[in-house]
Amino acid sequence: MSPAALKVDYKPAGFVRDTLRIARKDLIIEFRTRSAFFSAAVFAVLSVVIFRFTWDTASLTTGDLAPGVLWVIFTFSGLLGLNRSFGIELADRGLDALLASPVSREAVFAGKALANFVFVCAVQLLTMPAIALFYNLPAGEYWFAVLGVVVMAAIGLVSVGTLFAAMTSNTRMSELLLPMLALPFFVPIVIPAAQASTSLMAGRPIDEVIGWCKLLAAFDIVFVAACTAAFPFTLEE
Amino acid sequence: MTSASASPTIQNSERSSEMPGGIDWLLVLALVAFAAVTVRSLVYTPIEVRQGIAQKIFYVHVPAAVISLYVSCIPSAIASVMYLWLKDERLDRIAESLAEVGLVFLTMVLTSGPFWGKTTWGTWWQWDARLTTTLFLWFVLVGYLVMRGAIEEAEARARLSAVLGTMIGLLVPFIHLTVYLFPTIHPAPVILAPQKPQMSSEMLITLLSSFGAFVVLYAALLRRRYRWATARDLQQQLENQRA
């Protein structure tokens, strides 16, 4: 029998659907195992409380403290999520099957980064109300602007973090290496983001933080492109 | 059945041309030059009026900073990109050597700087653009070398290091730009400023001699490090064949 008769209908799904499918798969797994998200959530709430008590509120108001706490939590809870991103692929070599399939490498990267992005944003959506609550910050439209800054920062964080997670997950000291390599790369994200959110939380108008936002956007554009391009090199061939 | 026809990928011409047990003349020259410049800067160069004797750290600090950033780290990033393109293992060894020797010089910068800063500005540290960039560059280089140490297989190590090296190359301008927006009290460039240099000719000669000595020292260390990397890789390949 000729080989051609063998095949079922083959309809390639395309980049977007591949990306969404992979992201969905990662998120379902995370939802069912709940390991990283719970750790991140607990870490977030604990940090909010502990920071409050380590600072002398006579010299520093909670309004001054809040942005710092927000971004510390952002960085470290992000790392918690990134760690497990490739762990699930390596446990039973699911990544081998994925790479052997028609799905493009760019889609694998984008799918995982998207799942990490949702994770990071989910943690922040928990953290921000917690901060508002415990630090008695007023509600207001500025929170939407802060959320916008969080989203932009999250894009940069997950791009670099997903790439580095891919690089380090197969090495000996992966749990130490990932934070060690990634944190210096998070600095150009966190500085503009913290500066912008400090201004916003102090009630400054959005116009004043546009400069920082532009810097964040520049970082995002450069590193999303660079990390997507570099990702195939982290896979053995 | 052993694979008798296999040969290591390192050619004979690359193996060290030094005589075994021979003296590394370049390194000797470098150390002599370094000693000479030290003597000159401490004894024969006038003491700067405003900053006092601590200003002499300048003769170590500035050349080390220029060399580590422009001669080491940028070429290391370029070598990384080129490795990804050409896959030549020599490029990986070059990148590795540049990074490690660059780290040594960066450490000199970061240890000499605070002493100078304490006497001049009154503080050990400032979070201005230059210092922060230097500090983070130091961290990423340490991370680069730690990652190299964590990967045993040579091809994977070279490939992942090259990716990291490229990312580091992209990172540095961003750190600099980010921190630049903060007010800085780092001394403005003295030599490369458009106006006339504000140093006396004596100091200028000392500085330039110091540059020269540091360049020779850097070259000597780099060459030794590269040869050591070549020997290490060769030994690894020979061991793999015997296995």
Place this chain on the structure above:
Amino acid sequence: MSVPAHESNFPSRVAASDGGAGAFEVRSDGASRVLEAVGLVRSFSGRKAVNGVSLQLGAGKCLALFGPNGAGKTTLLRMLGGQLRPTEGHVELLGHRLPGDAATRHLVGLISHHTMLYAALTAHENVVFAAECQGVRDAGAASTKALERLRVSDRADTAVRLLSRGLQQRVSIARALVHRPQLLLLDEPYTGLDEVGASALTDALRELLADGATLVLVTHHLGEGLALGTQAAIMLDGRLVRSDAAPNGGFDSSAYSNLYRSLVTREVA
């Protein structure tokens, strides 16, 4: 290389291809060439894991590849599947050079002793995911069918982590077969399978072969490999030291077993 006495049991042995270096080729007779590998070499830091392997396989053929641990079988298999780039030589699948583009990757299926599954997802979800990645049109139905063939339908909605090793392996096989690959590469697929699982696997593979697929099967179970194989080869130290086409009645397991043992122990000694 001197020839063992009982080689007369294997009439279609193919002669050495490079006059004396002892490398054997696997050659397909007749049917259209599906898989072709020429002079494959792969080294890791100077060590040659695969040191000059060539083979050709047609549709409906199964190559059973035997050899001791460290012989290079897994590395060879990864090159044949396009997962690893050869240091020298090339692989072509239906005329396409590997590693290939998306459409070429669709032709390949992988089975190994790693399940390549996601432990938190159910059997059905895993196979549907694989099917969708492969561009199979009705992924749900294809998954159900694949799980039926491997006789694990009743556990389709159980999370993989809750299944026994043998059942996980069967789900993994369903994952690999759901898109009806043209070339199936199997690295110790019988690991962990019980009687039911092993016979389900053999049946599924026979069905694929009858439909014209090409198989390369690496296994330590000589019996199972020879039962399916239309060709058998032995790999040692990165080279094929022996290659035989199946005689008309099929391979004689015990004779081949003796042959294998003599070759392997002689080389090691």
